[in-house]
Amino acid sequence: MNDEAAKPQPVLTIAIAASAKADHASLRERLATAGMLNQPDIEVCVALLGDQDMDAPEDNLAVFRFSSRTPFFEQYAGIIQQTHSRYIALLDASCPPAQGWLPAVRKRMDDGTPVFFGPVNSGWPDKDSRNIGYLIEYAQFRAPIDPELPEYPGNNIAFQRELLRNVSLVGKGFQKTFFLRQAKEELGITPTACDDMPVTYLKQYARSYYLRRRYCHGRLYGASHSEVLGPRRFLYAAGILILPILRYSRILRASKRTPTLSRKVLRFSVSILVSECAWSLGECAGYIAGTPEDGIFLD
Structure with missing residues (x-):
């Protein structure tokens, strides 16, 4: 029997998009610290742009190469189209998952939660100017998440793959969180806020x-x-x-x-x-x- 054919499909695909300035060495270290490597039932799929490189010996860590000018949404689409897991999580290479992220996601998957998201916390010291990008884009998503918040972070969401049959993830005029709004408006699914699945904002600021x-x-x-x-x-x-x-x-x-x-x-x-x-x-x-x-x- 073919070993690949007998191998069960992962329950979760973690699609990690990258910018030209992403630090893949640091990302790999943080994935290991968060306990996300060598997990047989999940696949960690990391985008590499142009000549970016990443050491990926773990069985469940795969790299997907794209041209240096590929937008995030096309990276996500490319990864999703080549994977088949029951759940998909969308992350950013510069905002890696913190400890506790994976157990929290597993709990929601076990509960059958269709769409859920977590907080985004800054990893920079208070007086560090690299906080500027965080404050502009993600301050409203700092833990604990405001339950009345009408928007969602585009760099820390997970959902059932089958939802893509009814709502589009990518397309003309794409915005990362447009998918979540569609799920709410067209399918009546309100994304669940999960304070125990944070990611850490570590983007550089130039x-x-x-x-x-x-x-x-x-x-x-x-x-x-x-x-x-x-x-x-x-x-x-x-x-x-x-x-x-x-x-x-x-x-x-x-x-x-x-x-x-x-x-x-x-x-x-x-x-x-x-x-x-x-x-x-x-x-x-x-x-x-x-x-x-x-x-x-x-x-």
């Missing part, structure tokens, strides 16, 4: 790279909404005049859950405002000119 990335993300957002808005998109484009302030105030409100977060936001207010100006310019361009061409920033 101002010029980050501002360009925020511009591209804002442009993708504007472009993905322009068809629905029709002629009203020009009115939304004019909103660029107040949008940076509105986005900053949203971040400030999200940080008020804990004094530590509030202090961080106030410390880095100027950088956060500059970043939100970059997003707003991109969103305006998206309403008028469509999607950005540089897919490398669409993570």
Whole structure:
């Protein structure tokens, strides 16, 4: 009998997308620390871009190679299409799972939970400027997660594969959490918040790279909404005049859950405002000119 044919399918595929700046050596160490390697019933699938490399001797750790400019959603799609597990988890190479993540996921899978997500905690010291990216994008997802939060983190979600038969994970105007909103609106499935399955934000922060990335993300957002808005998109484009302030105030409100977060936001207010100006310019361009061409920033 063929050993590969007799080998049971893993119950969980962990798809880990990567940016050009991802540290795969550190990722591998953290996967080992979190107890996710040499687990026969799960497969850990890590994206490598261009000439990136990663030592992957463990039986359940596989690498998937993509061109250097492949967006996150195409990396996820490529991995998902080549795997067959019952559950899928989407992670980011720069936001690795912490200890306790895998047992928490196993519990939800055993319970048959269809869609669930966990918190995103910063791994940087309070005064470290690398917190800027975290505060802008993930402060609202710091543990414990607010049960009234109307949004979900795109770098720490898990779901049953069979849901992909009814709702699309990728497509035109993709946003990572669009899938979760579809699951809620079309299937009546409310994603379950799980405070015991955190990931740790460890992304590096380079101002010029980050501002360009925020511009591209804002442009993708504007472009993905322009068809629905029709002629009203020009009115939304004019909103660029107040949008940076509105986005900053949203971040400030999200940080008020804990004094530590509030202090961080106030410390880095100027950088956060500059970043939100970059997003707003991109969103305006998206309403008028469509999607950005540089897919490398669409993570």
